[in-house]
Amino acid sequence: MKLLRVGRWITAVGLLALAGVYVRAFAFTPIERFQGEAQKIYYVHVPSAVTAMIAMGLVGLAGILYLLLKDPRFDRFGEASAEVGTIFSLVMLTTGPMWAKPIWGTWWTWDARLTLTLFLFLLFIGYLVLRGAVTDPGLRARYSAVLGICGIPLLAFIHLSVYLFRTLHPQPIVLKPSAPSLPGSMLITLLLGFGVFFVLYVGFVIQRYALGYLREQLEASGGEVGHA
Amino acid sequence: MADLLRHAWYVARKDLLIEFRSRTAILSAAVFVVLVLVVFNFGRDPTAVAAVDLAPSILWVTFTFAAVLALNRAFQLELENQALDGLLLAPIGRGSIYLGKLIANLLFVVTIETIGVPLLALFFNVRVLPMIGPLAAIIALTTIGFVAVGTLFSAMAVRTRFAELLLPVLLLPFMIPPLIWAVLATSRVLADRPLSEIAGWLKMLAAYDIVFVLLAFLLFPVTVTE
DSSP states (O other): OOOHHHHHHHHHHHHHHHHHHHHHHHHSOOTTTTTTGGGGGHHHHHHHHHHHHHHHHHHHHHHHHHHOOOOOHHHHHHHHHHHHHHHHHHHHHHHHHHHHHHSSSSOOOHHHHHHHHHHHHHHHHHHHHHHHHHOOOHHHHHHHHHHHHHHHHHHHHHHHHHSSSSSSSSSSSSSSSOOOOOOOOHHHHHHHHHHHHHHHHHHHHHHHHHHHHHHHHHHHOOOOOOOO | OOOHHHHHHHHHHHHHHHHHHHHHHHHHHHHHHHHHHHHHHSSSOTSOOOOHHHHHHHHHHHHHHHHHHHHHHHHHHHHGGGHHHHHHHSSHHHHHHHHHHHHHHHHHHHHHHHHHHHHHHHHOOOOOOOHHHHHHHEEEEEEHHHHHHHHHHHHHHHTTTSHHHHHHHHHHHHHHHHHHHHHHHHHHHHTTOOOGGGGGHHHHHOOOOOOHHHHHHHHHHHOOOO
């Protein structure tokens, strides 16, 4: 299938570029004065966190469009985006503690941002469990659309509450009203990281979308499908 | 608008009447609240942790579990004899059904909470009466928020393969933000701090309520339409 091949190529390009970002982060980006080498994980942690948030936003958007247009393509996209978002939030949740242990001296704190991103991950899990629990495709699409749409305001509340609480987590230094407060070479590495994760997201989603399409074709023809 | 509310009240009255006649769910929930409060009492070292420091978390853990019990019940009883089909065939809007279920669930959870708060004061020797006003405001705002989302999700959960097991999985991510605000605000109130300290959290809770009651009201028809 053409779409599946396209997705594979985009993913391959993304993975190569990811290796490039690592090379740039370690060899050509200055070491941060206070955090040392540990800060390098930032170029993976922040892009994966932002991509996971975008993935949830797109799941919600796909839900709205599905309910308005009743086009199964949006449902398939929502499913793909949720699965990829789960992986990216898992990357965020594993790279975070790896950085926190040397810098904060603890793997995990019950800080507002940490707690609420953990629940972003659980929201993704809930979405996937819900999809697995409904057998009728139409009902499954509508239910997941409803859950996805409810996820959008939840994300907004997550963001608001981060600013309300005392927090250990570093404040945003790029996506904020004033100019980015980090040196140009670090900023370029970070932006490359964002670009790479976006390419990876697109590649993974296209592949998952194609798989979802194939599975539907198989189900429609009465074939046996393994449980996801 | 008047019709919407009148029909919603009919639905809520139906649910409350069923509950009032059988009294099974409310009794089990009340016993559950007592059990949780008793168990917590043995799980703490009274010389190390002051009761007033522990009380907010105990209160909200208890209410969370009791609310999930109540929410599971809301649409479960519509499954018997295809009562849900009858409800959907009735000449009332889908919005009224949602509001009715919401009102019934709220009254149910509030009943449990009215049992829970005095018991907390009794078992943990926490001063509640002087700050009952702010405490009631926190409890009311938090309850509206998560019962609104929970009512919507319980309509979906009952028609899935895992039924009552699915509801906590879906609902907990949505319960956590209001619960965190509620616990923080409750601990301030019980420690007799000035009300200005909890104003921010009350505003967040109110915003959460408005957003999710409206959203659930708009999305509910999608979950029940065939």
